[in-house]
Amino acid sequence: MINRDPLVLTITATGLDKGTLTPEQFVRVNASGTVVEGSGRPSAETALHLLLANVRRADAVLHTHSVWSTVLSDLYASDSGLWIEGYEMLKGLEGVTSHSHREWLPIIENDQDMARLAGVVETELSRHPEAHAFLLRRHGLYTWGESFEQAKRHLEIMEFLLDVVGKTRTLSGTVVR
Numbered sequence: 001m002i003n004r005d006p007l008v009l010t011i012t013a014t015g016l017d018k019g020t021l022t023p024e025q026f027v028r029v030n031a032s033g034t035v036v037e038g039s040g041r042p043s044a045e046t047a048l049h050l051l052l053a054n055v056r057r058a059d060a061v062l063h064t065h066s067v068w069s070t071v072l073s074d075l076y077a078s079d080s081g082l083w084i085e086g087y088e089m090l091k092g093l094e095g096v097t098s099h100s101h102r103e104w105l106p107i108i109e110n111d112q113d114m115a116r117l118a119g120v121v122e123t124e125l126s127r128h129p130e131a132h133a134f135l136l137r138r139h140g141l142y143t144w145g146e147s148f149e150q151a152k153r154h155l156e157i158m159e160f161l162l163d164v165v166g167k168t169r170t171l172s173g174t175v176v177r
Contacts, residue, residue, distance in 0.1 A: 004053075007031040011049055013040030047114040048142065051122055058144035060151035065140040068162040073107050073135035075169070081106040081128075081135075084161050092157040093132045094150060105158070106134040133158045 002008040010026050012018065027038035031054075033046045043049070045063065052058045076082040084090070085102040093103065106124045111117040117136075125131060132154050133143035143158055145151030 002028060007050070007053065008036060009046075009049060009053055011042050011046055013038070014043050015041075045114065047118040048121060051118045052142070052144045055122055055125060056144050057146070058151070059146055060148040061142065061144045062151045062155045063140060063142050064155065064159065066159055066162065068166040069135055069141040069159070070138055072162055072166055073137045073139070077107050077109070077137050079107070082165070084165060087161060087164065089157050089160055092153055094145065094154070095130075103161075104128050104131055106131055107137055108134055110136045110139045 002010050007030065009029050011029060012021060013025055013027050016025050024038075025040070027035045027040055027042050029042050029046055029050070030036050031050065033042060033050060035042060048063075049061045052061045072082065082105050083102050084105060086099060088099045090096050090099055090101045090103055093101075096103075106128055108117070108120055108124055111120070121134065124134065133141055135141055141155070141158055141162070143151060143154040145154055
């Protein structure tokens with residue numbers, strides 16, 4: 001996030017290797033997703049980043065395409081999400097103070113129409129205001145924070161927990177619900 005009033009968001013340009021980004025490969029977009037600084041097209045998912053900046057007051061949004069986020073988003077899609085509970089790592093999520101916390105991770109059907117998808121995400125997040133992240137089915141994980149550090153911590157925790165849930169399911173041979 002660069003500015004909230006008027007909203008200006010820094011986001012990666014599309015089609016780049018996220019592991020080798022340089023400052024020149026980021027663009028700044030306004031509230032409508034129009035590039036106001038930098039060169040290149042902003043990420044195709046800019047509408048989702050803008051939504052999270054507005055609805056969740058996020059100053060940082062991170063998105064990954066990990067194996068477990070993709071696999072579990074498909075396995076639990078019919079439930080529209082999955083509960084994660086009883087893990088000590090949950091305490092790393094903002095506002096969580098006990099391992100007994102139950103974290104609902106919504107799963108949203110992916111859609112190439114980003115305006116429509118943003119509307120679905122907004123509706124789902126309004127139904128689950130305590131959620132720290134969501135999965136796009138067969139696509140990946142989105143999480144956010146009040147700072148880059150908080151968003152990164154949420155990302156690392158959620159990816160760890162998805163790995164645990166996935167491996168537990170694999171070892172037990174069942175879908176853990």
